[in-house]
Amino acid sequence: MPCYRCGVRQTDPVRGESPWRRGVLRDHLVLVCPTCVERADWAAVLDACPRCAGTHLIRRLDQVECLDCGQIRDTAVVVGASAPDTALADEVGRALARVLGPSRIP
Numbered sequence: 001m002p003c004y005r006c007g008v009r010q011t012d013p014v015r016g017e018s019p020w021r022r023g024v025l026r027d028h029l030v031l032v033c034p035t036c037v038e039r040a041d042w043a044a045v046l047d048a049c050p051r052c053a054g055t056h057l058i059r060r061l062d063q064v065e066c067l068d069c070g071q072i073r074d075t076a077v078v079v080g081a082s083a084p085d086t087a088l089a090d091e092v093g094r095a096l097a098r099v100l101g102p103s104r105i106p
Contacts, residue, residue, distance in 0.1 A: 003033035005042065023047070024057040024064050027075040 002009050003020075010020060010031065019034035023046040036042050043055040047064070054068035065072045 001031050003036055004030035005036040008033050023055055024059050029059040
């Protein structure tokens with residue numbers, strides 16, 4: 001995953017703590033490279049915790065957790081982003097019917 005600010009890609013890590021920082025931007029996990037971390041405003045556009053206003057957030061599955069105060073919230077649900085593709089479902093059904101025969105398809 002590249003740095004969200006400058007686009008540089010992460011290289012193989014060395015032992016110890018990574019100089020890269022993680023954050024959440026519009027409910028998506030982003031990485032910030034060490035060069036961009038040196039800038040004073042690197043965290044200004046990241047999402048902030050509604051409870052403590054901290055930007056030390058991580059994203060896990062469908063939740064965002066604040067590592068400063070421990071608040072966990074569900075991510076925003078995007079309506080229609082995962083609408084079923086009926087054309088694909090029909091095509092898969094036809095392919096299964098060809099391979100298995102129509103009587104074996106539930």
